[in-house]
Amino acid sequence: MDGQLATNQVNPLSVLARSGERVAALVLIGTIVLLAFVNLPYAPRTWFDEGSHLHVPETLIRYGVYADISSEGFRYFGPTIGVGPTVMIPIALVFRLVGIDLLAARLVIVVYLLVALWIFYRLAHRLHGKSLALLTVLLLIASRTRGFEGMIEYGRQVLGEVPGLAWLGVGLLAYTSAVLHPDHRRRNALLAGIGFGLALITKNQFALIVAPSLLLLAFLDWRFFRVGDWWLRLAPPVIASSMFAGWLLIMLAFLGPADFSANLAKTRQSAGGAIFVFDIDASTRAIRYLVQVYGGLLMPALLYSLWRCRQRNARAFAELVPTLLAVLWLSWYLVSLGWPRYAFPAVALGAPAVARMIGDLLNWLWNRRQPLFATAIGMYLILIIGFSLSLTAQVVFHPDDSAQRMAVFLNQHVPTTAIIETWEPELAIFTDHNYHYVPTELLDGAVRHAWLGGPPVIYDGLANRPPYVLTGAFSTYTGIYNNEHLQRDYIPLYSAGPYTLWQRRVP
Structure with a gap:
């Protein structure tokens, strides 16, 4: 017992x-x-990779196409x-x-x-x-x-x-x-x-x-x-x-x-x-x-x-x-x-x-x-x-709303029909502007240049004289835009965190 x-x-x-x-x-x-x-x-x-991924469901909802998008069309x-x-x-x-x-x-x-x-x-x-x-x-x-x-x-x-x-x-x-x-x-x-x-x-x-x-x-x-x-x-x-x-x-x-x-x-x-x-x-x-x-x-x-x-x-x-x-x-x-x-x-x-x-x-x-x-x-x-x-x-616990603040400025001061040259695709989730992005096939070379010190990528997105250029963390990291040309031909309109919106100078 x-x-x-x-x-x-x-x-x-x-x-x-x-x-x-x-x-x-x-x-x-x-x-x-x-x-x-x-x-x-x-x-x-939010940043480059997240923004580029978000383009696909956004394009699917807006246009019924499973694709990325830029001002020239679907990618x-x-x-x-x-x-x-x-x-x-x-x-x-x-x-x-x-x-x-x-x-x-x-x-x-x-x-x-x-x-x-x-x-x-x-x-x-x-x-x-x-x-x-x-x-x-x-x-x-x-x-x-x-x-x-x-x-x-x-x-x-x-x-x-x-x-x-x-x-x-x-x-x-x-x-x-x-x-x-x-x-x-x-x-x-x-x-x-x-x-x-x-x-x-x-x-x-x-x-x-x-x-x-x-x-x-x-x-x-x-x-x-x-x-x-x-x-x-x-x-x-x-x-x-x-x-x-x-x-x-x-x-x-x-x-x-x-x-x-x-x-x-x-x-x-x-x-x-x-x-x-x-x-x-x-x-x-x-x-x-x-x-x-x-x-x-x-x-x-x-x-x-x-x-x-x-x-x-x-x-x-x-x-x-x-x-x-x-x-x-x-x-x-x-x-x-x-x-x-x-x-x-x-x-x-x-x-x-x-x-x-x-x-x-x-x-x-x-x-x-x-x-x-x-x-x-x-x-x-x-x-x-x-x-x-x-x-x-x-x-x-340290939020960063710089992308949202830049989007507010764009919505208030930039016409949605104007082309904005950029390599910051995350902004598209906040605004309906007409963005032109750097071609996708240049991504690997640009990252190799920044990460491994490889040869620089040749891209002159400013040659087409876009009325606006939006720079940010990724375009700065890759150095995709010629800073000398940017300073010469554009004036900064607004900055929020890493983002700067540039407007082409009036001749």
Whole structure:
């Protein structure tokens, strides 16, 4: 009887631990909501990439054409290729319901952000348990470094990274379910393929890593792990690749007035040479970014995860799936142009591995009665998370409305029929003016010039004597307009933050 009573007794430490997890989860949810929604239209300030993406749903609503637009007409490449319909169509639908507005578009991406965080919580929970799943989400929202944005910042802008991660997480969750639960393998393999396929359509750069990774996973399972079957090995890569190829064929065959071969050539030109660069300076900058992420813990955590996955069992193979994707992604990142945004999906994929390494290290130290070292590790973790969140908070709680102020001036003082020469496409979301943008095919060369010190791009948008020129952060960064000619032929009318509106001098 006494034994039965002892068995039925509730362990107060277990109750305390569960209560602590619930409190931590509530605090984490509150933090996410706060960082996701506060000052959403103004922080971060809208910019070139977001503006160019917004052109597509805006053009679709205004003209019924899936394209970018400039004063000379529709442009069928650039933003229509880089980010897919899984982003553009929902934003267009919201525009149809509430009107064309930056806040409405960003709310769509915030929904993707919340879904991505939930999916990655589910994935980490399945692989490592509830506590480490909460730590994974905390690391994700604390993925900002001193010079570069993280999950929260990307999830507040109309970019493809966070929506792509959400769909990629769906694929990973279904894939690991297929590995760990053979009874539902066929269904989960199909879902994994669809999730991965939607990720590739959402952000076409994902195709460089996801499709080869799925084939490599199939080979590793066939030759080493032997925990799956041919349905699991082949269905996800075949379905994902077919979906991506189908969307690409639709784009090339039906968008634009040219034939298929001409469209293919324009697509390759607009994609540019940022994918494989093999530049020492770019690789050095890439390494400098990676050693900052998660306080330098990302690379050791991925290596530790690979070491853990040496066992021939289903759980090791399931853990290998996101780890292998992250490792291959970072390998490509080191030979690319080296933009931190290229590495961000790998940073997110590595968060569960970082959480697992920290959890195992703390347990190992406590079991060996090393509380001082365990406390030091805990304090270091608190420090790097707190520092990253403070950087994000500086962005979120310091709104910048300079784009909106410039738009107000344009609406009040510039006729909508006048051509405005610019390379700041974000202003089109606020006004109906007739903008002429720098040709899309010059983007890669201009960025290479600014980022790697390559040869300058030859473009004289002022030769056509536009009545107005609008300069801003991106045109200044790329140096696309000749400043001497601008100062000689134009006078500044109004400035707001990085933006300056110039009017042509009267002869």
